[in-house]
Amino acid sequence: MSFLDIAALSLHDIKNRLAAMASRAESRGDSDTLRDALAAAADLTRLLALYKADAGILHTEIDACCPLDLLGELQRENQPLTRLQIVVDGARAPQLWFYDPYLVRMLVLDAVQNALRFARQRITLSAVENGDCLEFRVSDDGAGFPEEILRGQTHTSRVGPEGAGVGLYLAQRVAALHQNHGVAGSVALSNEPGAVFCLRLPR
Amino acid sequence: MAITTTLSNKHFLVLDDQPEMRSSLRAQIGSLGCTNVVVCANVKGAIEQFEKRRFDVVLCDYYLGGGTDGQQFLEYLRSRELISRGTIFIMITAEKSYESVVTAAECLPDDYLLKPFTADTLHSRVERQLEKKARLAKINTLQDKRKWAEVVTACDEIIASRDRYQVDAMRIRGNALIAAGRFDEAIAFYQQVLAARALPWAKFGLAHALHAKGELAASKATLGELIVESPRFLSAYDLLGRAHLESGQADEAMKVLDQATQVAPNSLTRHRAIAKVAEEQADFSRVEAALSQVVKKTRNTPLRNTGDIARLGNAFTELGTPDKAIALIEEAKTNFKGDQQDPHLAAIEALAHSKAGRPELAAKALARVAENANVPMSPEVTVQLAKAYLANGQIDAGEAILKRVVQTSPDSKEVHALVTKAMSAHGSPERAQALIAGSIGEVVALNNEAVRRGKAGELGAAAQMLTEAAERLPENVQIVANAAFALLLDVFSNGLDQQKFAKALAFQQQLQALDERHPKLADIAALTTTIRNKFNILEQPAEST
Numbered sequence: 001m002s003f004l005d006i007a008a009l010s011l012h013d014i015k016n017r018l019a020a021m022a023s024r025a026e027s028r029g030d031s032d033t034l035r036d037a038l039a040a041a042a043d044l045t046r047l048l049a050l051y052k053a054d055a056g057i058l059h060t061e062i063d064a065c066c067p068l069d070l071l072g073e074l075q076r077e078n079q080p081l082t083r084l085q086i087v088v089d090g091a092r093a094p095q096l097w098f099y100d101p102y103l104v105r106m107l108v109l110d111a112v113q114n115a116l117r118f119a120r121q122r123i124t125l126s127a128v129e130n131g132d133c134l135e136f137r138v139s140d141d142g143a144g145f146p147e148e149i150l151r152g153q154t155h156t157s158r159v160g161p162e163g164a165g166v167g168l169y170l171a172q173r174v175a176a177l178h179q180n181h182g183v184a185g186s187v188a189l190s191n192e193p194g195a196v197f198c199l200r201l202p203r
Numbered sequence: 204m205a206i207t208t209t210l211s212n213k214h215f216l217v218l219d220d221q222p223e224m225r226s227s228l229r230a231q232i233g234s235l236g237c238t239n240v241v242v243c244a245n246v247k248g249a250i251e252q253f254e255k256r257r258f259d260v261v262l263c264d265y266y267l268g269g270g271t272d273g274q275q276f277l278e279y280l281r282s283r284e285l286i287s288r289g290t291i292f293i294m295i296t297a298e299k300s301y302e303s304v305v306t307a308a309e310c311l312p313d314d315y316l317l318k319p320f321t322a323d324t325l326h327s328r329v330e331r332q333l334e335k336k337a338r339l340a341k342i343n344t345l346q347d348k349r350k351w352a353e354v355v356t357a358c359d360e361i362i363a364s365r366d367r368y369q370v371d372a373m374r375i376r377g378n379a380l381i382a383a384g385r386f387d388e389a390i391a392f393y394q395q396v397l398a399a400r401a402l403p404w405a406k407f408g409l410a411h412a413l414h415a416k417g418e419l420a421a422s423k424a425t426l427g428e429l430i431v432e433s434p435r436f437l438s439a440y441d442l443l444g445r446a447h448l449e450s451g452q453a454d455e456a457m458k459v460l461d462q463a464t465q466v467a468p469n470s471l472t473r474h475r476a477i478a479k480v481a482e483e484q485a486d487f488s489r490v491e492a493a494l495s496q497v498v499k500k501t502r503n504t505p506l507r508n509t510g511d512i513a514r515l516g517n518a519f520t521e522l523g524t525p526d527k528a529i530a531l532i533e534e535a536k537t538n539f540k541g542d543q544q545d546p547h548l549a550a551i552e553a554l555a556h557s558k559a560g561r562p563e564l565a566a567k568a569l570a571r572v573a574e575n576a577n578v579p580m581s582p583e584v585t586v587q588l589a590k591a592y593l594a595n596g597q598i599d600a601g602e603a604i605l606k607r608v609v610q611t612s613p614d615s616k617e618v619h620a621l622v623t624k625a626m627s628a629h630g631s632p633e634r635a636q637a638l639i640a641g642s643i644g645e646v647v648a649l650n651n652e653a654v655r656r657g658k659a660g661e662l663g664a665a666a667q668m669l670t671e672a673a674e675r676l677p678e679n680v681q682i683v684a685n686a687a688f689a690l691l692l693d694v695f696s697n698g699l700d701q702q703k704f705a706k707a708l709a710f711q712q713q714l715q716a717l718d719e720r721h722p723k724l725a726d727i728a729a730l731t732t733t734i735r736n737k738f739n740i741l742e743q744p745a746e747s748t
Contacts, residue, residue, distance in 0.1 A: 008298055012266065015297040016221065019319035023227035026321060034321065041319050048298060059434060061305065062402060064370035073327045080323065095367050098400050102299045102315070180400060203400075 004051065011048060015041050035081040039113050045106055046170055053173040060100040060177045067127035067134060068093050070105055074112055075125060085122045086112075093127040097134045099178055099185075099201045104136070107171045107187075111138035111197035114167070118142035118195060132183055136199040144191030175199055209333060210326070213259040214239040218249045218276065219295070220268035228262055228295075231322040235329070245269070246276050250505050253285040260329055261286070262316075265296040270500035272469055278310045279506055288343035291332040304467045305403065305436040338368045342375055349719070351383035377408040384720045386416040403433040410442060419446050430462075437463055437470065444476060453484050471497050471506065478514060490518040498531075509535065510584075513547040516555065517587065525555035546572045547584045553591035565595045582608055586621045593629035601629070602638060609642040611678045646676075650685065657689060666693040666703065673710060680714060684723040687711045691730045699738045707731075 018041045025033035052058040068090045075086045108125075115123045119140035128135045149168070168187065175185035183202035190196045215237055217228045225242050232240050241258070243249040246267060252258075263273040273294050280286040294312040305311070313332050316325065336343070338361070345354045358376035362369050373396060380389035389412035396405040406429045413422035426443040429436055440463035447456035460477045467473060474493045481489035494515040501507040512535045516528035532552045535542045542548055549571045556565035569591060580588070585608050592601030605622050612618045619639055626635035649672055657665040666689040673679070673686035687710035690703050711727050734740070 012297040015318045016224065020223045020227065022319035022321070023223075023230065027230055037319055038321070041317075045298065045317065057434075059432075061433065061435070062400070064402075066367050069327075069331060073324060076323045076327055077321050080321070096370060098402070102317070 004055070004057075007048060007051065011044050014044060031081045035116075038077075038081075042106070042109055042113060046110060046167065049103070049106065049174070050166065050170050053170065058103075058173070058177065060103060060174075062098050062100055062178070064096050064098055065101045065104075066095065067097055067136065070101070070108065071125040071127055071136075074105075074109060078112055078116065082116055084116065084119050087122065087124045089124055089126040092129060094129040094134060097127075097201065098180070098203070099134075100174075103174045103177075104199070104201070107174055107199055108136050108138060110167045110171070111199075114138075114197070115140040115142070115195065130200075132203050133185075133200040134203070136201070137196060139192065139194055139196040141194040143195075144193050145189050145195045150189055150191065171197075171199065175201070178202060210329060211236040212239070213237055213329075213333075214256070215241070216249065216252055216258045216261045217242045217263075218244075218246070218261070218267065218273070219264040220244060220266065221264070224264060231325050232262075234322045235326050246271055246279075247505050249276070250279070250285065253280060257287065258290055260291045260293065260332075262293050262295060262325075263312075265294055269504065270469075271504055271506060273312075274304065274310070274467075275469070275471055275506055277312060278472065281310055288347055289336055289340065291329065291336060293328065293332070304470070305433065305438070335368060335371065338366075339371060339375075342372070346375065346379070349382070351379045354379035355383065355385075374404055374408075377405070377412075381408070381412050381415055384415075386412050390416070401432070403429060403436055406432075407436060407439055407442075410439070414442060414446055419450050422446055423450075435466055437467055437473070440466070441472075441476060444480070448480065448483075453480060456480050457484075457489075469500075471500065475511070478511075478518075482514065482518075485521075487518040487521040491515065491522060494518065503538075507539075509539075509542055509545050509548060512542075513545070513551045513584075513587075516548070516551040520551070520555045520558050523558075525558040528552070528555040529559070544571070544574075546580060546588060550584070550588040550591040554587070554594055557591070557594040562595055565591070566597075569595060569597070582612065582615075582618050582621060586618075586625050589622075590625045590629060593625070598630075605638060606642045607676070609639050610646050610676050613643045613646050613679070613681075646672075646679070646682070650681070653685065653689065657692065662689070662693040662696055666690045670706060673713075677713065678717060680717050680721055683710050683714045683717065684721060684727070687714060687727050688723065688730065691727065691734060695730065695734050695737070699734075699740075704734070704740075 018037045022034050022037035022041075025031070025037060049058060068088070071088045071090065071093075075088050079086045112123065112125070115138055119142045121141055123138065123140045126135075126137045126139075128137065168189070171187045175187045178185035178201050180202040185199070185201045188198045188200070190198070215232050217225060217232070217240060219225045219228065219242075222244070225244065229240055229242055241252050243252060249263075263276060265273045267273060267276065273296075277286075277292055277294075280292075286292065291314075292312045293314045293316055295316045295318060297318050299315045299317055313335075314328055316328060342354055342357045342361070345357060355376055358372040358379065361372035362376065373392075377389055377393055377396070380386075380392060390409060393405050393409035393412060396402065397409065406425060410422045410425040410429065413419075413425065423443060423446050426439050426446070429439045430443070433439070440459050444456040444459045444463075447453070447459060457477070457480055460473060460480060464470070464473045464477065474497045478490045478493040478497075481487070481493065494511050497508075497511050498515055501511070512531060516531050519525065519528035519531065528551060532542075532548050532555075535548065549568045553565040553568040556562070556568060572588060585604060589601045589604040589608070592598075592604065605625065608618060609622060622639060623632060623635040626632065626638065649668065653665040653668045656662075656668070666686070669682060669686035669689045673683045676682050687707045690707035690710070694700055694704050694707065707727075708731070711724070711731070714721055714724060714727070
């Protein structure tokens with residue numbers, strides 16, 4: 001058995017336990033525990049994806065997807081877990097785009113979960129067609145990313161302060177796997193002045 | 204924003220081996236306002252439910268315990284047509300990228316849900332799938348009825364509307380073009396899709412269409428690329444394996460199938476495919492290795508297949524351990540009543556006894572087959588049975604079976620090879636050649652004689668000859684096609700004979716079942732219409748469902 005097999009099996013067990021925990025929390029209306037269980041499971045998913053990206057065995061399964069479905073689903077899933085307001089802005093969203101729905105969900109969810117920790121009142125999710133790319137944007141009204149993260153985002157270093165770089169590193173790897181006609185996906189972080197996570201995916 | 208009431212009248216089936224997950228799913232579905240929920244702990248229970256009624260939504264965990272998984276379950280449901288295209292099948296997994304594989308669209312779940320998820324997420328997904336099924340309802344019904352030309356037209360409407368289901372419609376359109384035998388159109392269509400976006404399903408579709416058209420080299424090249432780009436696209440390995448076999452490269456085929464098994468070690472389909480290739484190569488240790496796993500994984504589950512046991516038994520005998528074969532078959536016969544009457548198992552049992560030097564027991568097993576002679580059998584099984592007769596010294600019975608096999612598919616090189624192989628082991632290759640040539644000669648002579656009489660104006664005699672032949676060789680497509688056409692010509696020229704007309708329509712249906720793309724079907728349909736018009740016969744109501 002390879003490490004990947006063992007990891008996947010353990011992951012299956014852990015996620016089952018988290019699922020059971022989430023289910024109990026959901027039925028008694030304990031949204032704090034539910035949020036933690038979902039976040040922990042999402043961490044595990046990213047961990048395995050990161051391992052696979054490093055081992056060169058992370059592949060995309062590109063499909064036609066509706067970007068607003070993803071944002072609507074993330075809003076609906078996360079809104080009951082927080083007192084912050086989560087808003088979807090779909091005014092400039094394309095009807096369909098081509099990407100791996102599971103990998104992209106993993107990245108945008110990570111950005112949402114980050115925003116949930118740092119926003120003051122409001123998180124905005126949007127999908128915007130911009131030239132040859134679709135931009136998924138997650139923005140919040142918090143203090144913004146620390147300078148060292150904004151500076152470090154070109155280095156794609158794996159370990160940043162408090163592990164914040166891990167999610168970014170994975171996002172960059174996954175974005176780059178999305179390619180069409182010579183254009184590759186990318187990730188950009190900025191402060192406007194709250195934190196803005198932007199995932200660009202080629203047409 | 205969401206219409207919550209749409210779910211309340213839907214019927215759900217939940218399949219999960221973990222009690223806690225089952226009750227959690229039941230609670231989540233309940234919170235969506237649904238009360239029609241059937242919960243199953245294992246595949247057996249779920250299949251019983253499917254035999255009783257249809258469901259709108261199936262939520263199935265990927266891991267089902269006991270060696271089975273959700274993918275195998277879905278493939279089983281599709282292969283037995285226990286689930287229609289209108290049913291939503293959602294696979295629940297802990298880790299999608301590790302567990303899921305990409306197969307032909309037929310055997311893909313509609314969606315994957317990653318654990319853990321909230322009731323709200325479940326709600327979004329089910330609603331989205333319901334909307335999609337509603338939009339594609341017409342297409343799905345036409346697909347279930349295999350009306351491919353109409354499927355293509357219905358897809359065109361959705362593609363032209365440019366709504367969010369246009370890509371789903373494209374995917375179905377390509378498949379329908381292939382199923383309708385319109386390979387050139389399919390190739391052009393997939394190339395057009397691929398020019399915009401390198402979608403894996405379009406690449407596979409292109410390879411599939413090229414393969415169907417007989418362009419093996421181009422198909423193989425496309426599949427090779429696809430496997431590099433999408434290593435989890437299992438159907439690509441299957442088709443590439445087949446293409447290698449068809450171009451006589453069994454070693455390459457085996458390599459590809461081995462690769463597929465590494466991607467999906469639990470796939471029964473893949474192990475069975477390996478066993479089939481190994482069998483053709485007479486590599487019986489590999490047959491044993493592959494099928495032992497399948498038999499072990501499916502023992503005491505509904506996914507169990509008697510053919511696997513027979514083929515494993517045959518491998519044991521070929522490897523010089525016939526008593527292992529006998530033990531395996533005895534176990535099967537003890538545990539499953541149906542297996543006591545199975546001709547394939549009986550043939551393998553007889554071969555094993557012959558090999559072990561017990562001709563009387565072999566004869567006893569073969570006597571069981573004679574009692575159940577009406578069971579339809581594939582050419583492989585029939586040849587196996589003939590082999591068992593030959594090995595038991597019942598030469599006439601064995602050769603009569605082989606003659607019928609050859610006459611059923613006189614043009615099939617595969618069948619000729621099977622017969623030659625069987626007679627080389629028990630008899631002689633020369634005798635095999637003589638039997639094949641003689642059997643084919645009879646069929647050809649019969650056809651020629653019928654044509655001669657038809658041209659001489661003896662339409663009734665020609666139709667009768669062919670009818671008799673078609674009744675003796677009900678799976679020979681050429682004979683069945685000619686019989687249908689001759690009967691129709693006879694009716695057209697000599698006046699309406701209800702019995703003959705009914706017989707012609709029966710042959711037409713038989714032909715359709717044997718080969719829905721047979722070139723003669725169009726002529727037969729046209730002549731049928733002419734006759735209906737000439738004699739004012741109303742069309743029978745179309746088949747139900």
